[in-house]
Amino acid sequence: MSELVKIVDSLENKISKLLHKMELLSQTNTKLENELISLRNDRDNTKTTVSEWEEKYNSLRLANSMLGSNTNKTEAKLKINTLIRELDHCISQLSE
Numbered sequence: 001m002s003e004l005v006k007i008v009d010s011l012e013n014k015i016s017k018l019l020h021k022m023e024l025l026s027q028t029n030t031k032l033e034n035e036l037i038s039l040r041n042d043r044d045n046t047k048t049t050v051s052e053w054e055e056k057y058n059s060l061r062l063a064n065s066m067l068g069s070n071t072n073k074t075e076a077k078l079k080i081n082t083l084i085r086e087l088d089h090c091i092s093q094l095s096e
Contacts, residue, residue, distance in 0.1 A: 061075075062075070062079055
């Protein structure tokens with residue numbers, strides 16, 4: 001009978017250790033999930049910022065070419081033509 005008690009005690013001990021490990025792993029998992037969410041938010045914010053700066057850069061480049069810069073005159077003309085076509089399209093849709 002004493003041997004059975006020792007086996008039961010040993011099993012209880014092992015189960016207790018496993019439950020403790022499971023709790024630690026659960027806490028670690030929760031921390032990692034929170035970190036992942038934070039990193040995803042940071043990445044999204046960075047993408048937004050990069051997109052805004054790219055838009056500003058393109059606007060400045062276009063403005064520079066419209067001010068007489070020789071480097072992007074063709075691009076400026078193409079952009080103006082595209083804008084005019086878009087306006088014409090909008091006007092034609094409004095008149096229908």
